Amino acid sequence: MSKLAMDGGTPVHDNRTRPWPSWPAVSEPQWEEHQRGFREVYFSRTEGLPQPRGRQFAKAFCDYLGTTHGLMTTSGTNALKLALAAVTDTDGLSYNGECIVPNYTFIASAHAAWEVGFAVRFVDVEPESACLSPEALEAAITPKTRVIMPVHILGCPADMDRILAIAKKHRLKVVEDACQSHGAGYRNRKCGSIGDAGCFSFQSTKNLTSGEGGFVATSSPEVYKLAHALHHCGRPPPGMTLDEPRAGYSYRPSEYLAVLLENRLKELDAQCERRNRAARYLNAELKGITGIRPAETPEYVTNHAWHLYPMRYIPSAFGGRPRAEFTKALQAEGIPCSAGYTDLVSDHSITQAVRKRHPELVAVEPCPNAERVCAESIWLSQTMLLADERDLADIPEAVRKIQKAFHA
Numbered sequence: 001m002s003k004l005a006m007d008g009g010t011p012v013h014d015n016r017t018r019p020w021p022s023w024p025a026v027s028e029p030q031w032e033e034h035q036r037g038f039r040e041v042y043f044s045r046t047e048g049l050p051q052p053r054g055r056q057f058a059k060a061f062c063d064y065l066g067t068t069h070g071l072m073t074t075s076g077t078n079a080l081k082l083a084l085a086a087v088t089d090t091d092g093l094s095y096n097g098e099c100i101v102p103n104y105t106f107i108a109s110a111h112a113a114w115e116v117g118f119a120v121r122f123v124d125v126e127p128e129s130a131c132l133s134p135e136a137l138e139a140a141i142t143p144k145t146r147v148i149m150p151v152h153i154l155g156c157p158a159d160m161d162r163i164l165a166i167a168k169k170h171r172l173k174v175v176e177d178a179c180q181s182h183g184a185g186y187r188n189r190k191c192g193s194i195g196d197a198g199c200f201s202f203q204s205t206k207n208l209t210s211g212e213g214g215f216v217a218t219s220s221p222e223v224y225k226l227a228h229a230l231h232h233c234g235r236p237p238p239g240m241t242l243d244e245p246r247a248g249y250s251y252r253p254s255e256y257l258a259v260l261l262e263n264r265l266k267e268l269d270a271q272c273e274r275r276n277r278a279a280r281y282l283n284a285e286l287k288g289i290t291g292i293r294p295a296e297t298p299e300y301v302t303n304h305a306w307h308l309y310p311m312r313y314i315p316s317a318f319g320g321r322p323r324a325e326f327t328k329a330l331q332a333e334g335i336p337c338s339a340g341y342t343d344l345v346s347d348h349s350i351t352q353a354v355r356k357r358h359p360e361l362v363a364v365e366p367c368p369n370a371e372r373v374c375a376e377s378i379w380l381s382q383t384m385l386l387a388d389e390r391d392l393a394d395i396p397e398a399v400r401k402i403q404k405a406f407h408a
């Protein structure tokens with residue numbers, strides 16, 4: 001039996017000779033395109049307002065998503081803040097009621113809601129997709145609820161038809177957190193285009209990136225107008241007027257970001273297809289290993305964005321060794337991986353800090369499914385899914401090697 005790399009053996013995957021793809025993907029032809037765009041922006045001396053490039057990208061991304069309106073902003077968190085305030089027609093400067101957020105997500109989903117005056121009610125997720133559970137959602141609605149924030153987590157769409165039906169029944173607004181799901185498809189509709197507004201992050205790890213940045217998409221001119229005012233010191237978009245003056249932040253991005261995004265958007269679908277191919281391969285290979293269970297994709301998913309590739313680890317099939325020991329062994333074999341979100345968002349130190357100072361801003365429903373997802377998950381990054389099959393084959397091989405060693 002071969003010695004584990006963490007015990008001094010030879011790793012299954014040699015990162016020096018076969019490095020995993022790095023992110024963002026770069027190429028000389030694309031650099032030529034970026035240079036042309038940067039040059040145009042630079043010599044036009046229009047690096048910000050009136051944002052001709054930003055508006056051009058917004059149009060391209062809206063066409064891609066199938067929405068009528070959209071605007072670039074400085075981050076996914078700020079996009080969520082703009083959208084939450086815009087769909088509720090508020091300015092975020094006072095208490096606004098409750099926003100329902102799934103308890104398995106990045107802390108920014110909740111933080112955005114707190115920042116624009118919402119209390120957050122954390123709700124359980126579906127056991128497989130780890131997205132907001134429609135049953136748990138409906139049970140959690142209170143007279144204070146105003147907005148639902150489904151998160152298309154790890155690139156997997158939430159069950160939007162069921163969520164929208166609940167929202168309609170209770171007259172609630174829906175803001176999709178699509179920060180991890182660029183290009184994902186729910187019953188052939190793009191994530192981020194289905195609710196009252198959808199929000200994206202272009203932060204550096206994201207499947208579409210400009211280093212930092214964000215986007216609000218909507219098909220409501222009214223929501224667009226208010227989001228625009230909120231991101232631009234209270235000013236409406238050109239050609240539109242506000243009924244009354246509105247408060248507004250300053251969340252406008254640089255024009256250079258739009259150049260990167262416009263060029264990279266052209267590659268998004270091909271990259272997404274490549275990740276899907278890799279995920280199909282890994283699903284098939286890993287299913288055959290007792291104790292490793294790739295997360296099942298719901299039937300309504302017409303395109304998974306695979307921002308992360310999740311699988312579940314069952315210690316009993318690995319000699320009872322805890323997940324932390326397994327991920328350490330896998331990393332030593334040359335397979336980068338992590339346990340992902342190990343805590344419920346409601347248990348996050350930031351949430352605890354918010355709760356201590358403002359107990360009225362945090363409410364938590366029972367979340368047994370989310371607890372289990374936190375306890376069992378292992379993630380591979382989207383970047384690894386861009387590798388070729390020869391490299392991907394090292395993943396199941398390393399898992400088998402570790403299983404054998406843990407059982408010895």
Ligand SMILES: Cc1ncc(COP(=O)(O)O)c(C=O)c1O
Nearest residue numbers: 075076077106108109179201203
């Ligand atoms: C689910 C989710 N929501 C919101 C955000 C916030 O995006 P940003 O980092 O661009 O503010 C992220 C970023 O990681 C995210 O993953």
